[in-house]
Amino acid sequence: xxxxxxxxxxxxxxxxxxxxxxxxxxxxxxxxxxxxxxxxxxxxxxxxxxxxxxxxxxxxxxxxxxxxxxxxxxxxxxxxxxxxxxxxxxxxxxxxxxxxxxxxxxxxxxxxxxxxxxxxxxxxxxxxxxxxx
Numbered sequence: 567x568x569x570x571x572x573x574x575x576x577x578x579x580x581x582x583x584x585x586x587x588x589x590x591x592x593x594x595x596x597x598x599x600x601x602x603x604x605x606x607x608x609x610x611x612x613x614x615x616x617x618x619x620x621x622x623x624x625x626x627x628x629x630x631x632x633x634x635x636x637x638x639x640x641x642x643x644x645x646x647x648x649x650x651x652x653x654x655x656x657x658x659x660x661x662x663x664x665x666x667x668x669x670x671x672x673x674x675x676x677x678x679x680x681x682x683x684x685x686x687x688x689x690x691x692x693x694x695x696x697x698x699x
Contacts, residue, residue: 570643573634577652580627584659587620591666600674601684613670614687615697622695628656 594613598606635653638644671688675681687699 569634569638573631573638573644576627576631576634577656580624580631580656581659583620583624583627584656584663587617587624588659588663588666590616591663591670595666595669598673600676601680602676604680607680607683610670610673610684611687611697611699614691614699617667618691618695618697 590613594609598609601607601610631652635644635649639646639649671691673684675684683699690698
């Protein structure tokens with residue numbers, strides 16, 4: 567397989583992952599105006615797990631994309647404009663995803679026990695690589 571093809575495959579996989587993460591956040595927020603039941607908390611945990619594992623995979627895909635892009639640029643197999651354009655797509659999608667993520671992390675929570683667990687999940691989401699909930 568040619569390296570340019572691998573570069574585009576990495577981009578397609580990375581883009582698919584970003585779209586999936588964004589869609590999951592969007593649909594979660596459409597169906598949950600807050601956390602008021604144990605089922606809501608279960609859904610929030612599933613969301614956080616997916617986002618955490620997705621972030622790790624995104625680091626791998628993005629790192630490979632970046633390194634391969636530099637190699638292809640230096641070897642004159644790919645132009646700077648194409649690399650910047652593809653990175654721009656991911657960048658702007660990521661900005662939108664971050665807005666949705668922040669909304670998911672600031673939902674109203676009913677009940678002290680749910681609030682405590684919600685805050686713990688957010689703390690794990692923000693500070694640990696793997697979910698432990």
